[in-house]
Amino acid sequence: MTAGLALVGCGSSAHARPKDDPGAFAVRVLGLLTRNEYTRAWDDLHPEDQRVAPLAEYVACETRSPVIARPLSVKVVKVSEESIGLGNGRFVDSTAVGIRLRFAGSFTLVHTVHLVASKGKWKWILPSWRFRDYSADRCPGDPGSPPPSPS
Numbered sequence: 001m002t003a004g005l006a007l008v009g010c011g012s013s014a015h016a017r018p019k020d021d022p023g024a025f026a027v028r029v030l031g032l033l034t035r036n037e038y039t040r041a042w043d044d045l046h047p048e049d050q051r052v053a054p055l056a057e058y059v060a061c062e063t064r065s066p067v068i069a070r071p072l073s074v075k076v077v078k079v080s081e082e083s084i085g086l087g088n089g090r091f092v093d094s095t096a097v098g099i100r101l102r103f104a105g106s107f108t109l110v111h112t113v114h115l116v117a118s119k120g121k122w123k124w125i126l127p128s129w130r131f132r133d134y135s136a137d138r139c140p141g142d143p144g145s146p147p148p149s150p151s
Helices: 022-034 038-043 047-053 056-061 130-137
Strands: 073-085 091-103 107-118 121-125
Touching: 022 038, 022 073, 022 091, 022 107, 022 121, 038 056, 038 091, 047 121, 047 130, 056 130
Parallel strands: none
Antiparallel strands: 073 091, 091 107, 107 121
């Protein structure tokens, strides 16, 4: 799973806690990612992450390793406050959303998605290692090659 979600509540309107349920938002983003709908998922990606992973680059890189196993069910099992490191080294207060995914063959896992509030809306964040790969002009998980050139 590629998603990471964190929630910031700094007191300013730019970082005001959104009214939308963080669990529902995290489930929606994870659904987009597990269906390989990278363009739609990118729309809700945190602006700092969008800067290091522009849309064309993000979609081209993520398409190199598509998700092939679709979960049969998903359930939010935990929502908690924690500090999370953004890929640029800055730490923010966040809300971590633990989602249990059940796959064929009784395989289950809990994936934590991190949400950050930005301009009154939830935004998900890339795991820090993926942020660093994009920052270094590498596709995550494919360190030997640069991102594809936009067509």
